[in-house]
Amino acid sequence: MTWSDYSSDDCSIARTAQILGDRWAVLVVRDLFNGVRRFDELQRHLGIARDVLTKRLALLVDEGLVEKRPVKVEGERARHEYVLTEPGRELRTMLIAIMDWGDRYRAGADGPPVQIRHRECGAPVHARLMCTDGHEIAPETRTELVVMAGARFRG
Amino acid sequence: MTWSDYSSDDCSIARTAQILGDRWAVLVVRDLFNGVRRFDELQRHLGIARDVLTKRLALLVDEGLVEKRPVKVEGERARHEYVLTEPGRELRTMLIAIMDWGDRYRAGADGPPVQIRHRECGAPVHARLMCTDGHEIAPETRTELVVMAGARFRG
DNA sequence: CATCTGAGTCTGTAATCAAGACTCAGAGGT
DNA sequence: ACCTCTGAGTCTTGATTACAGACTCAGATG
Numbered sequence: 271m272t273w274s275d276y277s278s279d280d281c282s283i284a285r286t287a288q289i290l291g292d293r294w295a296v297l298v299v300r301d302l303f304n305g306v307r308r309f310d311e312l313q314r315h316l317g318i319a320r321d322v323l324t325k326r327l328a329l330l331v332d333e334g335l336v337e338k339r340p341v342k343v344e345g346e347r348a349r350h351e352y353v354l355t356e357p358g359r360e361l362r363t364m365l366i367a368i369m370d371w372g373d374r375y376r377a378g379a380d381g382p383p384v385q386i387r388h389r390e391c392g393a394p395v396h397a398r399l400m401c402t403d404g405h406e407i408a409p410e411t412r413t414e415l416v417v418m419a420g421a422r423f424r425g
Numbered sequence: 426m427t428w429s430d431y432s433s434d435d436c437s438i439a440r441t442a443q444i445l446g447d448r449w450a451v452l453v454v455r456d457l458f459n460g461v462r463r464f465d466e467l468q469r470h471l472g473i474a475r476d477v478l479t480k481r482l483a484l485l486v487d488e489g490l491v492e493k494r495p496v497k498v499e500g501e502r503a504r505h506e507y508v509l510t511e512p513g514r515e516l517r518t519m520l521i522a523i524m525d526w527g528d529r530y531r532a533g534a535d536g537p538p539v540q541i542r543h544r545e546c547g548a549p550v551h552a553r554l555m556c557t558d559g560h561e562i563a564p565e566t567r568t569e570l571v572v573m574a575g576a577r578f579r580g
Numbered sequence: 581c582a583t584c585t586g587a588g589t590c591t592g593t594a595a596t597c598a599a600g601a602c603t604c605a606g607a608g609g610t
Numbered sequence: 611a612c613c614t615c616t617g618a619g620t621c622t623t624g625a626t627t628a629c630a631g632a633c634t635c636a637g638a639t640g
Contacts, residue, residue, distance in 0.1 A: 273459040274470040280538055282527025283455050283520060290523075291448035300438050304428040304570060309618050315429040315579070319598050324619065334530075347606045349617065357530050360564060363552050364526055365438060367519040368445075372437025375489075375512050383435055383575040388556035389567040395556045397518050401543035402551070409515060412544040415459060421538040424470070464587050474629045479588065502637045504586065583639080590633070597626070608615080 273415065280422040289333050290361075294318050294326050296368070299354070299361055302336065307351035327352060335361070367397035428570065435577040444488050445516075449473050449481050451523070454509070454516055457491065462506035482507060490516070522552035 278284055290296050297316055306312055313323050330336040335358035340350045354361075366386060373382040386395045399407035407413060433439060445451050452471055461467055468478050485491040490513035495505045509516075521541060528537040541550045554562035562568060 274456070274461050274466055276538070278452065278456075278470050278472065280533075281455070282524045282531060282537060282539075284452060284527075285531040286523045286527040287448055287451050291446070291451060293442055293446035296442050296446060297433065297439060300436070301429070301433070306429050310616085311429055313618090316433050320600090320619070321621085322597065325596095347617080356564075357526075360526060360529070362564075362568075363554050364519065364522040366554060367522040367552060368441045369437045371512075371515060371519055372439075372441040374515070376437060376440040378435075378575055380573075380575040382437060382573055383431070383577070384437075385571045385573050386568050387571055388558070388560055388562060389569050391556060391558050391560060393556035393558040393560070395554055395562050395568055397522060397552050398555050399518050399521060399550055400553050401546060401548035403543070403546050403548040405543055405546060405548070407543060407550055409511075409517075413517075413541050413550055414544050416540045416542055418535075418537055418540050420533055420535040465585085468587090475588070475631095476590085477628060480627095502586080581640100585638085586636095588634085591631090593629085595626100595628070598624090600622090602621070603619085605618100606616095609613085610611100 271417070275424055276417065277422045277424050280420070289329065289335070292326065294322060295330065296365070298323070298326055298330065299335065299358065300365055302352060302354050302358070303362065303365065307353060308349065309352070312352070330358070334358075363397055366395060370396050426572070430579055431572065432577040432579050435575070444484065444490070447481065449477065450485065451520070453478070453481055453485065454490065454513065455520055457507060457509050457513070458517065458520065462508060463504065464507070467507070485513070489513075518552055521550060525551050 290299070294316065298312060301312055301315060306315060309323065309327070312318070313320055316323070318326075327336065327338070331338050331352075334355055337353050337355050338350050339353060340348055342348045369386070387393060388395055401407060445454070449471065453467060456467055456470060461470060464478065464482070467473070468475055471478070473481075482491065482493070486493050486507075489510055492508050492510050493505050494508060495503055497503045524541070542548060543550055556562060
């Protein structure tokens with residue numbers, strides 16, 4: 271029973287890619303993380319087409335990663351802003367894993383553009399693989415894939 | 426100077442998304458990780474259109490994540506296979522971060538379909554955030570973004 | 581010589597994306 | 611009251627890209 275006997279769609283990576291597997295989705299989440307909250311600000315910063323942004327945000331809201339909430343500031347007209355929900359915020363590990371890879375293999379001559387730091391101690395933060403017994407999984411460390419109850423055979 | 430004053434494209438996440446920001450790219454890499462190596466096997470398992478697979482593989486080869494190498498098995502015609510390079514293999518942390526998220530928020534009733542384990546001790550492997558001082562960065566732990574030399578202002 | 585298979589390429593249609601114009605409602609100025 | 615500005619979209623019109631399936635081509639197989 272090899273990996274390719276199991277359904278490709280029935281996989282947590284495939285399901286996540288269904289939501290984030292788009293050139294823009296990840297960047298929208300990144301910007302939301304970095305405090306961008308309003309439609310026009312996202313649109314300008316990302317350079318995304320307006321209708322596409324509308325659709326992406328709607329999907330993210332639909333999938334529960336983002337909340338669209340009304341904001342009423344005194345003396346201004348009512349607006350809304352887009353804020354990450356808890357599931358959305360839990361993507362931080364993934365984002366930092368992506369960033370680590372890019373920093374390493376796609377940084378320009380001046381090095382990485384930004385760094386994420388632990389607010390309390392100031393040290394840079396990275397994504398690491400660990401097993402639940404506390405061993406660090408280095409690049410050469412072998413891992414194996416074990417099929418669990420949730421798996422489905424290929425249709 | 427806020428985040429949105431800096432160029433969105435000049436960011437390691439944006440650069441990585443340029444390569445992997447596609448519904449299929451991540452799944453192709455996942456399958457290569459899991460030992461699928463041949464064109465037809467990828468095509469069948471993923472259910473991707475053949476011409477799209479051709480293009481994705483070409484991009485991954487171009488970007489240096491995948492190597493296309495000829496294979497000559499005795500008694501068979503020469504073929505080639507697609508194998509991850511070292512940069513490609515370094516995506517493991519990202520893949521597992523994506524999988525962790527999906528396992529948590531998108532698993533079906535039967536739980537996660539597969540588990541990755543440390544081959545030596547058998548314990549499940551997960552992606553974690555750590556600062557270089559060794560502190561674990563839990564979901565509530567605050568991080569901050571520091572702009573470095575590689576950053577560019579918005580054009 | 582006819583058939584099979586792996587690894588694509590080609591073709592026609594459907595879906596998405598991009599860029600910019602247009603809409604609409606509320607706030608501010610005159 | 612009227613005009614203008616802005617935020618947050620929606621609409622429209624090409625240009626790209628995806629999808630499904632047919633077609634190709636070379637070397638093994640019978």
